Amino acid sequence: MGRLVNDKHNSPNCRMKKVIVDGEPHLCLFAIKDFEAESEITCDYGDSQWPWRAMTPNIEMQPEPSEQPEDSGNSTASFQQTPNIEMQPEPSEQPEDSGNATASFQQTPNIEMQPEPSEQPEDSGNATASFQQTPNIEMQPEPSEQPEDSGNATASFQQTPNIEMQPEPSEQPEDSGNSTASFQQTPNIEMQPEPSEQPEDSGNATASFQQTPNIEMQSEPSEQPQDYGKISNSKNLKKISNSTQVQELRLVGP
Numbered sequence: 001m002g003r004l005v006n007d008k009h010n011s012p013n014c015r016m017k018k019v020i021v022d023g024e025p026h027l028c029l030f031a032i033k034d035f036e037a038e039s040e041i042t043c044d045y046g047d048s049q050w051p052w053r054a055m056t057p058n059i060e061m062q063p064e065p066s067e068q069p070e071d072s073g074n075s076t077a078s079f080q081q082t083p084n085i086e087m088q089p090e091p092s093e094q095p096e097d098s099g100n101a102t103a104s105f106q107q108t109p110n111i112e113m114q115p116e117p118s119e120q121p122e123d124s125g126n127a128t129a130s131f132q133q134t135p136n137i138e139m140q141p142e143p144s145e146q147p148e149d150s151g152n153a154t155a156s157f158q159q160t161p162n163i164e165m166q167p168e169p170s171e172q173p174e175d176s177g178n179s180t181a182s183f184q185q186t187p188n189i190e191m192q193p194e195p196s197e198q199p200e201d202s203g204n205a206t207a208s209f210q211q212t213p214n215i216e217m218q219s220e221p222s223e224q225p226q227d228y229g230k231i232s233n234s235k236n237l238k239k240i241s242n243s244t245q246v247q248e249l250r251l252v253g254p
């Protein structure tokens, strides 16, 4: 318990007394005033050149009147402010040591983080951005090994089956594996020759039947005009008539 009591020369809340029990001395601590729980326990260490006392009077005089004028009797407030003031000179005496230990460690990782962004000058405070770019850079080399498969993996795979489909129909145009492509192309090829044959057939059929009667018609009239021409020929008729007349004459004559 005694190791928890601080020194307070002016207004301690406790007092240390020597009590002899069974002939043996004991240091016993007694409260000399009421104070709340968890308050600083203080007593007068006695007259001595305690190092903190050399600093305490000057420090206590400044904060007590200005900040807590109504707490004149509250020694607790003075001691609470005292350590705060003591913490400031400690960092100044040892700027990189205990007092600034927390700050120094916080700055250290920040300094470590800055060199990383310095490689990426615009990512100074954006450690997250730097890490995001790093995987992007890693992703780029991977595509660089396969430059055509990088971002167009889908396109490449789409092209691959297309390329496979093209040679397959060419190699096995009528096989089962290329049923889709082969049959699509095959009917196209069949359809092309069919129309190419049909136009000739259909047109020839029509033309042949048309020509045939024409030819027949031509032949018929070609024969008839000759007959009709003979009959219609007035000269021939005259010859015939003359011959009949001659025959009649001959019959009549003898």
Ligand SMILES: C[S@@+](CC[C@H](N)C(=O)[O-])C[C@H]1O[C@@H](n2cnc3c(N)ncnc32)[C@H](O)[C@@H]1O
Residues within 6 Å of the ligand: 002, 003, 004, 005, 006, 007, 008, 052, 056
């Ligand atoms: C018995 S211990 C008191 C408890 C100690 N302050 C602690 O936190 O454990 C005695 C030591 O406390 C410190 N101390 C006691 N009274 C003080 C005061 N008024 N101002 C600054 N340090 C004090 C000194 O370092 C002293 O050696």
